[in-house]
Amino acid sequence: MINWASFGIVALATLIGAVTVVGMYSLGVRLWAVSADAGTSAHRTARSGAIACFAVCGAAVLYGIYLIVPFFH
Amino acid sequence: MDLTFIVVLVIALALFFDFTNGFHDTANAMATPIATGAIKPRTAVALAAILNLVGAFLSTEVAKTISGGIIREGEGGVSITPELIFAGLLGAVLWNLFTWLLGLPSSSSHALFGGLIGAAVVGTWGFDAVDFAVVLSKVILPAILAPAIAGGVAYLCTKLAYGITRRTDPDSGDKLVQKRGGFRYGQIFSSSLVALAHGTNDAQKTMGVITLVLIASGLQTAGTGPHLWVVAACAVAIAAGTYAGGWRIIRTLGSGLTDVKPAQGFAAETSTAAAILASSHLGFALSTTHVASGSVIGSGLGRTGSTVRWGAIGKIGLAWLFTLPAAAIVGGLAAWLASPTHGFGTTGLVVSAVIGLAAMVFIFILSQRETVDHSNAVSEVDAVGEAVHIPSKKERERLAARARLAEKAAAKAAAKAAEMADIRAQALAAVERADTAALIAMTAAAERAKTDAREERAAAKEAKTAAHQAAHEAGGKGAGKASGKAAVNTPANATKSAIGDATEDVGTGNVGVGNVTDNSEDKA
Structure with missing residues (x-):
């Protein structure tokens, strides 16, 4: 019958991966929007926070690709 | 000779299957970014083609497990012949076309498995050749579970994305300009990731089939991976198909299931990519089509109002069920x-190839009656054009914000007007009260004045009476002519003048007194 263990692992990996990437990217979009607001004192902090979020996002994606390419293992 | 012919035929058909797989599945990666206007249609398919090409070279894990035990080989099973694979491929290609x-996203993997099973x-003229338990666990259950996983994750991600980026004014709770434009750029990356994942997954299936044929015909030793030329040919075929x-199908996935917004598209594609990559890495076969469709539906459910x-x-x-x-x-x-035993052998093979080709041509001619290409695939979006579409949305937000502001101002004005009306009403009431008071005061004053006049008149009467008396007294001496003027004046004066006048003209003096008396009576 179906391999429920591997199904569970796939579901969990999908959830963690997608939620991480979408969450971080959303946070980046939000911080970017905040930094674009005129007259905010936290302008610079928000902008660098947004960039950090996007970087984490990119790193997560690259790590995912690294995992699936057998050439690297 | 015979063997080489059939091998070449199968390889050609396999590459054509790869081509149909490519253009069937372009939609999985690129339907949503095209629908939201993140990428222009032509650019999108070019990008997807390149990434499929790259992805096909990245990993050949899936290729090694293509038949995956569905078809029992060797003892008690069936020996896989090139003819068998050819027949299976023909079924898969025709169903894909x-x-x-019909514009339906159906799984190319299912079509391939179906063709091979049939x-x-x-x-073998019997069902023993197929291990249906494996079919159930490797094909049918994943077909239900894959969209469920991807849809559920996409639903959560969409909720998450909208929740995090929801911006409201802390004071009034009013919605600010949301500024979710960043997701449009994110979509370019997320859809690229899906295309890459597709390349690592679906191109492998054809590689596996070709390798199977090569092994079956003794051109390749069993247990070895696909040759480089096979990998390259498959990569090019799937890239060409994608382009x-x-x-x-892009039309169906891009706008047929739900109206996709950039944040939704991003969430859906990230979920799709994560699911495909996870499954192909962890050895749980999922169909990219099922995953992508599930994600689009999940993200549609996740956004309020879509x-x-x-x-x-x-x-x-239904298409999935029938695939x-x-x-x-x-x-x-x-x-x-x-x-060779039940049919017509090589002749039959050629006949089926010809019939298959005729069917393909027929479907192609049918498709030409109503062409769907990059210019009208997602017509609503394309017609409006992304240059107009994007600002129009922003403008709508801006207009809405302005409308809200105007509403607020109107409400404030209305409140102020009501206040003013209240004050005016109070003032009017006050004025009325003042009027009434003034009237009362005036009446009272008039009353008082009347009383005064009466008193005066009474005093005048007294004076007259006194004058009369004085006149009578004077009249007693023959001069009873007290004039009115004298009478009104002090009795002493009257007496004096009466005395003076009386001596001059007694007749007029009488008339004069009579006049004064008359007047006095009138006034009283």
Whole structure:
């Protein structure tokens, strides 16, 4: 019958991966929007926070690709 | 000679299957970014093609496990012959083209499995050749679970994305300009990731089939991976197919299931990519088509206010149900024609190839009656044009914000007006009260004045009486002519003047007194 263990692992990996990437990217979009607001004192902090979020996002994606390419293992 | 011919035929058909797979699945990666206007249609398919090409070279893990024990080989099973694979491929290709004509995203992997199963069953004239337990666990259950996983994750991600980026004014709770434009750029990356994942997954299936043929015909030793030229040919075929673009299916996925917004698209694609990459890495076979469709539906459910067209989803579900049996029937038919024992051998093979080709041409001619290409695939979006579409949305937000502001101002003005009206009413009431008071005061004053006048008159009467008396007294001496003027004046004066006058004219003096008396009576 179906391999429920591997199904569970796939579901969990999908959830963690997608939620991480979408969450971080959303946070980046939000911080970017905040930094674009005129007259905010936290302008610079928000902008660098947004960039950090996007970087984490990119790193997560690259790590995912690294995992699936057998050439690297 | 014979063997080489059939091998070449199978390889050609396999590469054509890869091509149909490519343009069938372009939609999985690129439908949503095209629908939201994140990438221009032409650029999108070019990008997807390149990434499929790259992805096909990245990993060949899936290729090694293509048949995956579904078809029992060797003892008690069936020996996989090139004819069998040819029949299976024919079924898969025809079903792929048919669903493309209808614009339905159906799984190319299912079509391939179906074709191979049908061919195996007919080729051995019995169901023993197929391990249906494996079919259930590797094909049918994943077909239900894959959209469920991807849809559920996409639903959560969409909620998450909208929740994090929801911006409201802390004071008034009013919605600010949301500024979710960043997701449009994110979509370019997320859809690229899906295309890459597709390349690592689906191109492998064809590589596996070609390798299978090469092994079956003794041109390659069993247990070795696909040759480099096989990998390259498959990568090019799937990239070319992707570039050709299945615009009909893009239309269905891009706008047929739900109206996709950039944040939704991003969430859906990230979920799709994560699911495909996870499954192909962890050895749980998922169909990219099922995953992508599930994600789009999940993200449609996740955004408040978006509509999900269940009718269209039902149609796709039916196509999914029919994919395996339909491809199996075609595959079985072809296998029967080509079977050396029950059919017509090589002649049958050629006949089935010709019939298959004719069917492909027929479907292609049918598709030309109503062409769907990059210019009209997602017509609503394309017609408006992304240059107009994006600002118009922003403008709508701005207009809405302005409308809200105006509403607020109007409400404030109304409140102020009400206040003013209240004050005015109070003032009016006060004025009225003042008026009444003034009237009362005036009446009272008039009353008082009347009383005064009466008193005066009474005093005048007294004076008159006194004057009369004085006149009488004076009249007693023959001079009773007290004039009115004298009478009104002090009695002493009156007496004096009366005395003076009386001596001059007694007759007029009488008349004068009579006049004064009359007047006094009138006034009283």
